[in-house]
Amino acid sequence: MIVCKWYAVCPLRRHERQGKIDMRWSKQYCKSSGGWMRCRRYKLETQGVAHPDNMLPDGSIDETLA
């Protein structure tokens, strides 16, 4: 399976381990062939633009995430 190159270090893994986010994010973006190209986090990382750990792949902010 081809996954996003930042899969292992992405804060979403921590949120998943803590059961705070649905696995659909990973399926639709992180583990989706080319899906990460649509990810807001991926784009910002590529551009070297800082972004918060509680930003989801669609660019929305989940205030419940630490």
Ligand code: SF4
């Ligand atoms: S959230 Fe985005 S940057 Fe993080 S692993 Fe998934 S696709 Fe990559």
